Amino acid sequence: MSICSLIVYSRPEKMEAISADIDAREGCEVAAAENGKMVVLIDLPSRDRMSQTIMDLNNIPGVITVSFIYEYFEEEEPKDPVSEEA
Numbered sequence: 054m055s056i057c058s059l060i061v062y063s064r065p066e067k068m069e070a071i072s073a074d075i076d077a078r079e080g081c082e083v084a085a086a087e088n089g090k091m092v093v094l095i096d097l098p099s100r101d102r103m104s105q106t107i108m109d110l111n112n113i114p115g116v117i118t119v120s121f122i123y124e125y126f127e128e129e130e131p132k133d134p135v136s137e138e139a
Contacts, residue, residue, distance in 0.1 A: 055103040056096045057124040058084075059110070065089035067115030074113055078106065089117075100126060 063071045065088055072083045072091060080097040093110070097103050103124075111119050 054096075054098060054127045054129070055100050055124065056094070056126075057103060057107075058122045059093045059095070059107065060120040060122060061091040061093050061110060062117040062120070063089045063091065063113075064115045064117065071113055071115050075110065078109075081106065081110075 061071070061075070061083075068086060068089050068091065072086055075081050075083050075091070075093055080095050080102075082094045083091050084094050085092040095103060095106055097106065107119060107121070110116060
């Protein structure tokens, strides 16, 4: 499990469209937005998907930059191969 927060800086006139684009993505939510700055929360099952999503946000037309603020990461525990007997 990987949860992170970002600040997305955008052109103010494109902020509404960018915010809608981000909210439409799996695991993404714009928590606050003002004057071209958005606080974005992402909750995805793996770091690989998290990294790809952050790179994708950088490529949205009108986004100036994305600043990584915080990450919480927890590896899933491997499944125990011991089977239960009845």
